[in-house]
Amino acid sequence: MQAKETILKGCYLLEPTIFGDDRGYFFESYNKIQFESLVGETVNFVQDNEAFSKKGVLRGLHFQEGQHAQAKLVRVTQGAVIDVAVDLRPKSETFLKHIAVELSSDNKKQLFVPRGFAHGYIVITETAVFNYKCDNWYKKASENGIIYNDETLNIDWQFRPEQFIISEKDKRLSTVKELFK
């Protein structure tokens, strides 16, 4: 596994070492000792999630507040998405900056999104299976988020489906200006 820190401090793009042979391939998708050595911190994941979505589905931008904040290690095991992480740490040099990366079952890339970030993705293939680890449990009451087309963030989702498929909940998310007024 190799890792490269993105422009957002503490947010890493990871690439596994793939072992191919005439049967197919094998790779370690997660190894605690190696992962922590690459990202430079102890991370105790407690929950694994999986989401299946159709083309054009946009989930996010989400985060959990306060002590329920979650760090996430995200990857795609079928199809492809444009994955977005936004730095919401007021003291960070990259506060309100974001990255957008393609994660896919082909490139097998993973993104480590630290606590204090908002996260979301849009599906760019017919379907996608999104798998991720969280270092804190789901806490519905602490859920919050930023609307996907927030003017301050001005995210280029790099994909313009005939229509975005967005949950009613996500259509009602706040803007950055509302969240940080």
Ligand SMILES: Cc1cn([C@H]2C[C@H](O)[C@@H](COP(=O)(O)OP(=O)(O)O[C@H]3O[C@H](C)C(=O)[C@H](O)[C@H]3O)O2)c(=O)[nH]c1=O
């Ligand atoms: C996140 C979550 C949801 N749920 C239940 C709550 C709802 O009944 C149902 C769907 O939840 P939601 O519409 O919030 O799922 P997503 O829109 O995929 O939310 C996720 O999408 C973005 C991209 C994220 O980074 C977060 O992990 C998470 O917010 O699953 C659970 O039971 N446990 C959970 O951890």
